[in-house]
Amino acid sequence: MKIVMIGPMPPPIGGISIHIKRVVQRLKEKGIACDVYNESHVLISQEGVYPIGSYKNFALKIPFMKGDLFHFHSISRTVRILLGFYKICGKKIILTVHGESLMDQIRSSNPIIRMMLLTSLRSIDHIVCVNEDNTNKLLALGFAHHKVTTIPSYIQPMESGDDDVTIANEVFDFIADSNFVITANGYIRFYQGQDLYGVDLLIDLLKELRIRKRGVRILFALLGVSSQNVEEQQYYEVLKIRIREYGLEDDFLFYEVENTELYPLVNKSHLFIRPTVTDGYGVSIAEALHSAIPSIASDVCMRPEGTNLFQSRNVEDLLLKVEEIMEHYSEHKQRVMSLSMRDYTTDLLDMYQQITGQLDLESKVIIDECN
Structure with a gap:
């Protein structure tokens, strides 16, 4: 065949x-x-x-x-x-x-x-x-x-040590200096006038988390930077300005991915979030759960079993879900460890x-x- x-x-x-x-x-x-x-x-x-x-x-x-x-x-x-x-x-x-x-x-x-x-x-x-x-x-x-x-x-990924080598040391340093690391990934894209991958939501989330908890960081693995159109480039700059205005420069990192698998970053994090406004499934969520990383995603489609859902585009609901997982982390960690991702x-x-x-x-x- x-x-x-x-x-x-x-x-x-x-x-x-x-x-x-x-x-x-x-x-x-x-x-x-x-x-x-x-x-x-x-x-x-x-x-x-x-x-x-x-x-x-x-x-x-x-x-x-x-x-x-x-x-x-x-x-x-x-x-x-x-x-x-x-x-x-x-x-x-x-x-x-x-x-x-x-x-x-x-x-x-x-x-x-x-x-x-x-x-x-x-x-x-x-x-x-x-x-x-x-x-x-x-x-x-x-x-x-x-x-x-x-x-x-x-x-499931075929894990290789070579995938770690392609990731910049500054990314691993960013993770190592954190008490609680949240990872996410996606593009700078629009869907029906909204931030498709919910980057703006994550920035607002981190702003609120900083008020309540210290040592929380968000690592966003950003794909397709070289293919951004003019509107996307301008929006990317707006997001970076917002991060500076909120005083989050040390705690929110855009890692501009070129040819790096996601799983080495997810494996070193505490929580994975996929706040997309539309989606097919969310392979990255399944990958995170396979690595026993608790995950939260928007309720826009069927998600992998074990995903915690929040109301799409609702930062207050997302904040509640994140805080609940942080406060009962060992229970959530144990729950995803018992999952078997197909x-x-x-x-x-x-x-x-x-x-x-x-x-x-x-x-x-x-x-x-x-x-």
Whole structure:
């Protein structure tokens, strides 16, 4: 079986790119061939990873590519409309919907584009949604039950000491000098006019915590700084000014990530927060819980089991949740230590085998031994 993956690979690191990186690692572990056509504009010298370059030219090449299954992770509406054409060309096609982009596209498109998009997606072999809410929305639009599945995107990291080396010493010093470290991650982005990753909320949270407790620090692993547009750059500067005005320069650190995994930072923290205004699932939350780090997230979608939820954009509610965890930290720590975070690799492999009708090498060995 050969899988052709279309989507971003790190760098830059992000939820989708990390997911693809880890799926590829698991496939190779099991002896399954996998090529990745990389949507990110960074040249990666890795076997089996190829730059897309011009998407217009790449789109014309897909019908002639060899592969048993083409797994798309692209958020481009144009690419999603083309998936039906690739199905007509005889390709087996899966699309993973990682966030709210698809439902936003369906809602915002004019009637003709909307019809083209829905017709294309109904024709492909399968759609994977990372949360149940999007699955239910697609089913309500008339998609067949056997062609839409919820599979959260969490794949456990393959931990390596090399990941620590790429992190600046000042970051570890910042953590070491703290009594209580809160980590968060994301981009400087807007969604419907709001701070998508809730950075402003975290700054206000720290301001309130400073009044009540000393020694609390927030480390924000900031992705995609080099790709910020003008509006995002200006907002980033506004946030840094706010931090200075609140007197939080020593206690709030933007760590501008280039190609660093999150787990080494989360492992050294006390609490992880994901205050997004919209989301697909929150792989970083699952990663934190896997490392036995208590976690808080906004109530905008289904979150991993064990997550403490707060009302989205409500800093008072977030403050209450943080203080409750700090005051009863050993209990919360014990609770997350008892959790067993599920790795969803097997679910994806089962789907690959179901659609292609092929078994991976490991499954073949088990069957041969039984015979």
